[in-house]
Amino acid sequence: MNSNPKFVSKILPLFAAFMVIITLTVTFVVQNTDDKVSVPFSSLVKSIEGLNGGEATLIEKMDGTLVLETNDSTFVSQVPPGSQMVEKLVEKYNINYEYTNNSKYGAWILGGVLLLLMATAFVIQKKTGGIGTGNRMKNSLSKPTPLPSITLADVGGLQEEMKEEIIQTLSILKNPEKSSKMGIKPPKGILLYGPPGTGKTLLAQAIARELNANFFSASGSAFNEMFIGVGASRVRSLFQSARKQGPAVIFIDEVDALAGKRKPHGGEEGEKTLTELLVQLDGGHSNDGILFIAATNRKDMLDDAFLRPGRIDFSFNVPLPDTKGRREIIDIHIKGKNLADNVVAALDDLAESTSGFSGAELHSLFETASRRALRNGQDFISKSDIDYALDRTILGSTSRTLQDADTKRRVAIHEAGHALVSAVTKPGSVRKATIIPRGQALGYVAPIPKELQLSTHSDLIDRIAMILAGGVAERMILGEHSIGVSGDVQQAKQIIEQMVDTGLLQEGFSLTFSKGLKETKMQELFDNALEKSEMIINANRNQFERLVDELLKKETLEGSEVDEIVQDKNGFREDQYIMA
Numbered sequence: 001m002n003s004n005p006k007f008v009s010k011i012l013p014l015f016a017a018f019m020v021i022i023t024l025t026v027t028f029v030v031q032n033t034d035d036k037v038s039v040p041f042s043s044l045v046k047s048i049e050g051l052n053g054g055e056a057t058l059i060e061k062m063d064g065t066l067v068l069e070t071n072d073s074t075f076v077s078q079v080p081p082g083s084q085m086v087e088k089l090v091e092k093y094n095i096n097y098e099y100t101n102n103s104k105y106g107a108w109i110l111g112g113v114l115l116l117l118m119a120t121a122f123v124i125q126k127k128t129g130g131i132g133t134g135n136r137m138k139n140s141l142s143k144p145t146p147l148p149s150i151t152l153a154d155v156g157g158l159q160e161e162m163k164e165e166i167i168q169t170l171s172i173l174k175n176p177e178k179s180s181k182m183g184i185k186p187p188k189g190i191l192l193y194g195p196p197g198t199g200k201t202l203l204a205q206a207i208a209r210e211l212n213a214n215f216f217s218a219s220g221s222a223f224n225e226m227f228i229g230v231g232a233s234r235v236r237s238l239f240q241s242a243r244k245q246g247p248a249v250i251f252i253d254e255v256d257a258l259a260g261k262r263k264p265h266g267g268e269e270g271e272k273t274l275t276e277l278l279v280q281l282d283g284g285h286s287n288d289g290i291l292f293i294a295a296t297n298r299k300d301m302l303d304d305a306f307l308r309p310g311r312i313d314f315s316f317n318v319p320l321p322d323t324k325g326r327r328e329i330i331d332i333h334i335k336g337k338n339l340a341d342n343v344v345a346a347l348d349d350l351a352e353s354t355s356g357f358s359g360a361e362l363h364s365l366f367e368t369a370s371r372r373a374l375r376n377g378q379d380f381i382s383k384s385d386i387d388y389a390l391d392r393t394i395l396g397s398t399s400r401t402l403q404d405a406d407t408k409r410r411v412a413i414h415e416a417g418h419a420l421v422s423a424v425t426k427p428g429s430v431r432k433a434t435i436i437p438r439g440q441a442l443g444y445v446a447p448i449p450k451e452l453q454l455s456t457h458s459d460l461i462d463r464i465a466m467i468l469a470g471g472v473a474e475r476m477i478l479g480e481h482s483i484g485v486s487g488d489v490q491q492a493k494q495i496i497e498q499m500v501d502t503g504l505l506q507e508g509f510s511l512t513f514s515k516g517l518k519e520t521k522m523q524e525l526f527d528n529a530l531e532k533s534e535m536i537i538n539a540n541r542n543q544f545e546r547l548v549d550e551l552l553k554k555e556t557l558e559g560s561e562v563d564e565i566v567q568d569k570n571g572f573r574e575d576q577y578i579m580a
């Protein structure tokens with residue numbers, strides 16, 4: 001009967017704390033019973049980007065909780081401290097936005113609860129190596145992400161060859177029995193690489209749709225964990241879930257964060273995670289019905305072991321769109337939008353003047369224009385909305401890619417030089433000329449791959465003239481050439497050196513004793529080639545200028561188009577045409 005005061009004073013606070021925790025846990029669990037999925041912020045961003053203009057509401061709470069409600073799911077995440085992303089996302093993707101500070105005390109209580117929970121989670125995590133966040137992450141990885149209803153037709157600007165390859169790949173994957181009878185192994189892994197916002201995620205979603213597959217998506221950075229083994233176990237659970245819910249596409253964006261080159265003294269954890277990925281990809285698991293798609297902006301950073309066939313069977317470059325590509329993407333994003341007549345009439349011009357824009361930037365261009373029209377109470381997008389949106393997009397473009405007109409012209413002159421000399425000396429030798437940047441190169445002229453036995457002296461001079469023609473053209477038209485030609489010069493020197501070495505040997509000289517002679521000969525060949533380059537450009541000035549104009553306009557020219565321009569007799573100046 002007599003309660004022990006000492007006992008009560010000890011047990012009461014404990015009991016109170018216990019009750020509080022129970023209550024909080026109940027609230028927490030209840031809040032989580034519907035289809036809410038906790039996701040890392042980067043995945044939430046992806047979901048918003050993947051909405052494709054679909055309805056969604058983003059609710060930001062005072063405590064930094066973000067709730068994204070789409071037609072078919074609810075995602076919950078946390079705003080990274082100090083991030084300005086929410087504002088940008090709302091602006092860019094035009095989604096409904098609400099800010100709630102809960103109730104007056106609610107936020108405080110919730111804040112306290114969260115702190116408590118986080119502290120508990122932290123302790124548990126410290127003790128056990130990561131149950132806390134591990135589980136949360138595992139849950140989000142073990143469920144497929146809802147797919148927007150898109151098809152390949154919603155991805156604009158794909159190069160023909162690539163589209164064909166993808167369609168072929170899809171048909172193999174759709175008919176695995178038939179393919180295997182014909183001895184064709186279905187691909188296991190595909191890599192999509194290229195600059196940000198070019199539609200890699202979109203393409204992966206479209207592929208998953210075409211295959212009627214569940215879409216498991218994660219960002220490579222979601223596997224980076226301080227705690228040993230957590231990243232690896234996430235990889236394992238991702239693949240296990242996908243195998244259980246096949247057919248499935250596993251999409252990992254920013255895969256360089258997960259499958260980057262292994263460093264000699266790299267972190268143990270990152271290495272474990274990558275090893276697990278390699279094991280899951282081809283370590284004796286049956287991945288039938290599973291297609292792995294990885295995306296990156298930095299293919300050069302990827303580990304060679306990851307890129308091996310059997311893991312990655314195809315790599316597709318997804319470059320920035322050229323003029324024709326931008327026109328297609330514009331058509332995709334104006335669907336369902338009301339445009340003023342003069343906007344419709346100027347869509348070709350818009351495609352031309354948005355050089356360097358990615359698909360994502362074109363998308364945001366029309367979203368910004370729509371929003372402005374809406375704010376002004378119009379039910380159509382006017383020319384001035386587009387102009388406003390253009391300014392906004394160009395200003396807001398974080399990236400490099402929006403080239404200024406001068407650079408673009410310089411690149412066009414450079415590539416026109418290569419293309420002209422190539423097509424004049426060897427008609428039909430150009431496969432493609434483009435001023436769309438790829439990797440480190442600002443543009444390039446791709447020769448038709450041929451087992452060219454570059455044996456004769458004049459063949460070699462032609463080849464060197466073609467290599468030097470970019471710089472020669474720049475110097476002739478612009479007065480000086482850019483530092484961009486050093487790669488060309490390097491390449492030319494290599495060929496010349498080989499020529500001279502074999503030549504000297506044939507003439508019976510010893511290479512070690514004829515250093516001076518070698519240098520003189522090399523200089524001579526170099527000068528010959530330069531001269532030839534210059535002569536060809538001079539003699540075909542009209543064709544050269546047309547190549548420059550067309551490159552500026554279309555950005556990519558097929559080999560046949562180059563040949564057509566170069567062989568066009570209207571641009572042929574007979575008086576000056578001398579071919580050495």
Ligand SMILES: Nc1ncnc2c1ncn2[C@@H]1O[C@H](COP(=O)(O)OP(=O)(O)OP(=O)(O)O)[C@@H](O)[C@H]1O
Nearest residue numbers: 049155156196197198199200201202329359360363
């Ligand atoms: N080729 C395209 N055709 C049509 N729309 C595109 C294209 N590329 C991008 N978009 C638009 O931009 C949005 C973002 O593109 P997406 O996320 O697929 O790019 P990404 O290449 O995966 O970019 P990141 O490398 O930044 O992840 C898409 O949802 C779509 O609205």
Ligand SMILES: [Zn+2]
Nearest residue numbers: 414418470488
């Ligand atoms: Zn060049």
